[in-house]
Structure formats: C-alpha cells, structure tokens
Amino acid sequence: xxxxFLVTGLVILLVILLIGYxxxxxxxxxxxxTQSPAPAIQRLDEITNNPEDFISQQVTVQxxxxxxxxxxxxxxxxxxxxxxxxxxxxSRSPISESVAEAVGVLNERQVRLTGTVNEFVxxxxxxxxxxxxxxxxxxVYEGRPFILTDSITVVEx
Numbered sequence: 001x002x003x004x005f006l007v008t009g010l011v012i013l014l015v016i017l018l019i020g021y022x023x024x025x026x027x028x029x030x031x032x033x034t035q036s037p038a039p040a041i042q043r044l045d046e047i048t049n050n051p052e053d054f055i056s057q058q059v060t061v062q063x064x065x066x067x068x069x070x071x072x073x074x075x076x077x078x079x080x081x082x083x084x085x086x087x088x089x090x091s092r093s094p095i096s097e098s099v100a101e102a103v104g105v106l107n108e109r110q111v112r113l114t115g116t117v118n119e120f121v122x123x124x125x126x127x128x129x130x131x132x133x134x135x136x137x138x139x140v141y142e143g144r145p146f147i148l149t150d151s152i153t154v155v156e157x
Contacts, residue, residue: 001109006116009072025075026102027149033065039060039114040060041060041112042054042059042152043061043063044057044059044061044078044079044087045060045080046080046105047061047065047117047147048078048084048085048144048145049077049084049088049119051117051144054115054117054145055117055118055119055145056117057116058099058114058115058116059114059116059117059147060112060113060114061076061112061113061115062076062110062111062112062155063077063078063110063115064076064079064108064110064111065077065106065107065109065110065111066086066108068095068099068102068103068106068107069099069133069137069138069156070099070129070130070132070133070137071086071094071095071096071098071099071102071130072090072091072092072093072094072095072128072129072130073089073090073091073129073130074089074091074095074102074106075088075089076089076111076132082132083129084144086141087144087147088120088138088141088144088145088146088147089111089147089149089152090129090146090147090148090149091113091149091150091151091152092128092148092149092150093150093151094130095152099132100148101131105154106152106154107154107155108154109111109154110154111152111154111155112152112155113147113149113151113153114149114150115148115150117145117146117147118147118148119143119146120138120141120143121142121143121146122135122138122139122142128148140141145155
C-alpha cells in the first residue's frame with residue numbers, strides 16, 4: 001500500500017510540475033514595452049529638388065532658420081542649394097505670441113520638426129497662416145513644396 005501512495009504522489013507531483021511549466025510558458029498577450037526608433041532625418045535638398053517624391057509624405061527634417069515671417073511661419077535654409085535654397089514651414093500652432101518674440105527664439109537657430117510635405121497654395125493654406133502675415137511674404141513660395149507641422153523644436157547644440 002505504501003508503494004501505491006508513493007506512485008500516486010509522484011504522479012500528482014509530475015502533473016503539477018507539467019501544469020506549472022505549461023502555464024508559465026504561455027504568451028500573456030502583453031508585449032514588453034519597446035522604444036520606437038527615432039525617425040530618420042530627411043535632407044532638405046532632397047525635398048526641394050524632388051518634391052513629387054515627398055508630396056503628402058510625413059518627414060522629419062532639421063535645418064537652420066533663415067527667416068521668421070509670422071508667429072507660426074518660418075523659412076529653413078537648404079544648404080548647398082543655389083536655386084531651391086529655402087523651404088517654407090508652417091506650424092499649426094503659434095511659435096510665440098509675436099513675430100518679434102519668434103525671431104528672438106528661432107532666427108538662425110537649428111530646429112527639428114516632423115510634418116507633411118505639400119505644395120504651397122496660399123488660398124488653400126490661408127487659414128493656417130498667421131492672420132497678420134503679409135501675402136507678399138509667402139507669395140514667392142506659391143507652387144513650391146512646404147512643410148506643415150504641429151510644432152517646431154529648437155535643437156540645442
């Protein structure tokens with residue numbers, strides 16, 4: 001009879017160990033947190049020289065602010081370019097309360113932003129621009145690629 005209890009006990013122990021192993025090795029449905037890789041920075045000259053490749057595409061760019069022309073509108077310098085040497089950037093939210101303040105914060109600083117490349121058409125994007133902006137300041141960008149973004153970040157160097 002002792003052998004019978006011993007065998008029964010061993011079988012129960014084996015079943016418990018197998019169940020424990022099976023339970024701990026099942027997927028839980030919860031994925032470990034991962035960090036998404038930083039987006040690749042697109043060269044500005046690629047956008048200005050081949051705009052058809054980027055229209056309606058989201059891009060991350062970095063560049064030097066050449067000019068601030070509105071509370072939410074800046075111009076980035078495109079290095080090494082003679083013809084397409086600037087690209088217009090419009091932020092959906094104001095950079096600051098005034099153009100003068102935006103100039104102080106951004107002029108000739110490196111910035112990084114993620115946004116969508118589109119063809120600039122003043123009549124289409126008029127409501128997105130700073131209401132105080134003079135149309136002639138953006139008229140030179142008509143028909144050219146520009147970037148519409150949610151925010152602009154100054155890159156500390």
